[in-house]
Amino acid sequence: MRITRGTRTKGTGTTPTTRTGRPRVPGGPDGRRMLLVALVDRTGSGLWASVSVLYFTYVSGLSLAQVGTLAALAGAVGIAGAPLGGRLADRFPLTRVLIALQLLRAVASLGLLTTDDYGLLLVFSALGGLGDRAASILTKLYATRVSGPDRVRYQALNRTAANAGWALGGLAAAGALAVGTTAAYRWLLLGDALSFVAVALLTLRCGQPPSPSRTVTATGTPAPTARPATPWRDRTYLAYVATETVLFLDDAVFKVGLPLCIAHSSDVPHGLAPLLMVLNNVMVVALQVPLARFGATTAAARTLLLPLSVAYALGGTALALSTAGGTRTAVALLTGAAVAFTLAEMLHATVSWELSVALAPGTAQGTYLGVHGLAQAAQRTIGPLTVTAALATGPAGWAVFGGGIALTCVIQHRTVRGRLSRPPLSVPPVTVSEH
Known part of the structure; x- marks a missing residue:
């Protein structure tokens, strides 16, 4: 007998509602927690994304060419993050991989605070880009698994929460830019790093969703599986x-x-x-x-x-x-x-x-x-x-x-x-x- 770890989701063809008549968030408590993850994550990203170029220019003292190279390298390494994250999620528990990636992003952001050395800034930016793209894919995968047949509606809710987070972070960043001090820039970067720690803690409370690629037998031992499609x-x-x-x-x-x-x-x-x-x-x-x-x-x-x-x-x-x-x-x-x-x-x-x-x-x-x-x-x-x-x-x-x-x-x-x-x-x- 093959048993997949996770919770069974059964579609009804209609949007489930609470007793008060309000639409229920697909995925139950774990679905709600992941919406909060999206809000907190993108609030932190909104703090940093709008000021990153200014930070590297005015705080780290980089030239225009160096800033461009930094952004290009982070983007290039991030391309590898998507397939790497997906492959890891098919082999290991999804929530654990997500937590590890969020902590990697936190370390990368904190690393940027510790140095103005260009070589180290390149390394930390590349690690951040890798973690960002991988975490984005795995968040989508989690939503797919936890929400079942309501995945499109859940993804819409997730995207709404993420955009609200971007707006909140952007407003806070605009306020910091009005101050314009080096300390203000550093606080924004620290806020970005702390947001990743917060989402890692929130993810820790989420249950492991069902995964057709990771199965166990009724006795708890791994079940033999065919070679997965590529x-x-x-x-x-x-x-x-x-x-x-x-x-x-x-x-x-x-x-x-x-x-x-x-x-x-x-x-x-x-x-x-x-x-x-x-x-x-x-x-x-x-x-x-x-x-x-x-x-x-x-x-x-x-x-x-x-x-x-x-x-x-x-x-x-x-x-x-x-x-x-x-x-x-x-x-x-x-x-x-x-x-x-x-x-x-x-x-x-x-x-x-x-x-x-x-x-x-x-x-x-x-x-x-x-x-x-x-x-x-x-x-x-x-x-x-x-x-x-x-x-x-x-x-x-x-x-x-x-x-x-x-x-x-x-x-x-x-x-x-x-x-x-x-x-x-x-x-x-x-x-x-x-x-």
Whole structure:
């Protein structure tokens, strides 16, 4: 008899509610704790992300080239964090791996406080990047396992909590920047490090979710398992990940594209850039959970790829048209582009959460999600180059940019059709709690 460690989750096809009629958080107490983890984690990240360049410049005394190299190395090492974290989660208890990664992030942040030596700063930044990407993938994997058939709704709640955390951290960082002292910068970095310690302690209280890849017999001894599937030989999944890299380009639009459009326009006030970021955060917090219900099943998530393509095309068109006309027209079109790309961001998040899991075999979820994480990591490298090329090309560049992503949505819609139309090869094993 095969028994998987964890708790059994049974879907009912409807959203469960409490006795008061309020929607219940999928995953029970552990699900609620992980939402708190997301809030605390991203609050700490919000403290640091907005001031890291200033810290390295004014406190550590690094040159522009050194700061750029530091960020590039952290991003490059972070690419390896996604598949590494996923593979570890398929071989070891997920919560223990998550705790270890959060403590690694804490050590890396504290290390930055202890030195201004460039070599050591490179090492600590690389460790932080590795831990950040791996922890991000494993948090998603935990949500997948603990929430069962309600994983899309749970991920929407998780993303809402994370965006609220980013906003809180960003506001606190803005207050510290008003002070502008070296001590203020150091306190922000210390707050980031302490947030990782806090989330490690919160994760320690979470139960181990069910894992099809880690089984034990009724006597408690490890059960023999077949060799797990590998995503590196799965052409359909690799093709899906390749299209995901393109669909994640909305991130580069907000971080690089819109700010550069505003900076290079003589008609648009520079203060519009942070306002569009605020608009993005507010929309995600307000609409991510309601929109998630449109992708609650695998078939519905795949269908969302078609309206998603329209949102990307509209966003690219608005950016292309924003270069013509006066101040009011440019502001209106840039705001419209921000709304369109935020809508695309939320729809893609819903689609991506469901399809990345549905296309992965249960016995290798961690490994597959780790490879899926490469798409977002790779986008961080090619995204800035793509949007700057579109900006340099002019209106036609933005039209091709939006149209290209829209076409990729259609390609992904066809790519996954064959895999999702097949019946499941096996029934997941019955699970019991290890508490």
